Amino acid sequence: MAAPICKKKVVFIMGSTGTGKTKLSINLGSQIQSEIINSDKIQVYKGLDILVNKIPESERCGIPHHLLDIIEDHDYTFTSDDFCKHALAAIDLIHQNGHLPIIVGGSNNYLEALVENPNNAFRSKYECCFIWLHVSLPVLFQYLDKRVDEMVDAGLVDEIREAYVPGASYSHGLRRAIGVAEFDQYILIEKESHDEVYKEKMLQDAIRRTKENTFKLAEVQLQKIHRLNYELGWGMNMIDSTLVFDAILRGQKYMDLYQEIILKPSMNVVHKFLEEGTQEAP
Structure with a gap:
């Protein structure tokens, strides 16, 4: 045998x-x-x-x-x-x-x-x-919310700004990363607008959408793991x-x-x- x-x-x-x-x-x-x-x-x-x-x-x-x-x-x-x-x-x-x-x-x-x-x-x-x-997920979402804030404090916006390419596609390559497309409009207007209130609103909106899409990613990943x-x-x-x-x-x-x-x-x-x-x- x-x-x-x-x-x-x-x-x-x-x-x-x-x-x-x-x-x-x-x-x-x-x-x-x-x-x-x-x-x-x-x-x-x-x-x-x-x-x-x-x-x-x-x-x-x-x-x-x-x-x-x-x-x-x-x-x-x-x-x-x-x-x-x-x-x-x-x-x-x-x-x-x-x-x-x-x-x-x-x-x-x-x-x-x-x-x-x-x-x-x-x-x-x-x-x-x-x-x-x-x-x-309820606990994970709270943690991810906190983690995005910590990323912002660590220099996330500067990092995205340095990698920004006008008109680049967000459907392939590194720019698929959650946060890149979400900050697109903020990066565009921050140089053009002198309205600090508006720029802050756009920044907070970018952060919010980054968090929301991170939550969605976590859900999708969990569904795939279950499968x-x-x-x-x-x-x-x-x-x-x-x-x-x-x-x-x-x-x-x-x-x-x-x-x-x-x-x-x-x-x-x-x-x-x-x-x-x-x-x-x-």
Whole structure:
């Protein structure tokens, strides 16, 4: 009788925008010999680091990151096929390095193409562990509202202004990022108008629409995750992080809660996956 084929292992960290995927990937990567593959369709581009919430190199704890800042042409649309090609190459390289690939990001269309496209034969080659960070939408919306305000304070408007190209399309490339189109009218009028009250109104309107469209994105991402998990049977390990985010919003100390509710269960899932190759909800 032939010996069973030993599949190489890959961990996925999924969730709507703002649910803490990047933080968890760094925490896991700091304790497990691993490398991180970005699966956010906007973070593959160089630029707009504040807007897309890209993790600075100084905060990556020395963990190698792949598919971050790899596209300089802001008009080029990085497709699902592009992602699969780069991700598969990165996975093979990471395994050659003797490390665990951790794929992190919210572009679920990319992930579905990678895992489900029969041309990739992904399931036959790799054993998958899916961690789904979930935050209830009412709490997540409050957090995203706060995060956009913090981005503005960190220089978001200046960043968008510097990247602004009159008449550029917002339907492809880096300019698909939420916030770019929303600030279009403000960037246009701020140079032409001397009415400070009107300019402030336009600024606040741009911020409001950025928040609203971010909320819509979070909802759509959650719907896609539900489809992948419950219709396509991905068998995700759902980590409900709502209590942690509620504590953050209340200005309470949350790190102990984070360790207990998010990090420890996630570590348990990954260790069990690496040791036994099975997935079990925490």
